[in-house]
Amino acid sequence: MTLETAFMLPVQDAQHSFRRLLKAMSEPGVIVALHQLKRGWQPLNIATTSVLLTLADNDTxxxxxxxxSNDIVSQSLRFHTNAPLVSQPEQATFAVTDEAISSEQLNALSTGTAVAPEAGATLILQVxxxxxxxxxRL
Incomplete structure (x- = not known):
């Protein structure tokens, strides 16, 4: 089993990343930096790795x-976050992709409902x- 490193100070770094992500999501168009890691879990970049370490857990x-996706990313994600990995986008709470996502995969993501919009998937698009x-312009 090969694992990649996570945050050096797990609690403090996750809190810092969470505050930065909250700012970015509450103020569309604002760009924030996520620099708590020295490197990402290749092929994931630092930002994508930080988002997963901050938000993913055993319920997501x-x-x-x-x-x-590769074995090292999968093993590191399971070890550091305990998040279950799913094989189909419609099963995901967090969907991680790049610009190569197909329209079928994008349409398969959960959109939630009028009563439970929080049941929709969050798309993490690595660029x-x-x-x-x-x-x-937004």
């Missing part, structure tokens, strides 16, 4: 798209950069 099934491309 995680789906990893094929390009971002190479947030700068250098076409400028968009």
């Amino acid at each position: 099934p995680v789906w990893l798209a094929a390009p971002l 190479a950069s947030l700068s250098g491309g076409r400028m968009l």
Whole structure:
């Protein structure tokens, strides 16, 4: 079994990452930095790894798209978060993918309901950069 490292100070680093993620999700368009890790679990980058370490737990099934999934990522995620890994996107609370996600996979993600919107999946979309491309306005 090969494991990747997690946060050096698990409680403090997870709290810091959570505050940064809360800011980003509550203020659309705001870019935040997640620098608690020295490196991500390849092929996951630092930000994606930090999000999973901060939010995933034994109650949040995680789906990893094929390009971002390997044995080391799976073993490290299970060890550090105890999150169950699922093979289908419709089973996931957190879906981790890159720009290669298909429309079928995207449409399979749970959207929740009017009564329970929190039952919808959270899509974690890994990108190479947030700068250098076409400028968009929210």
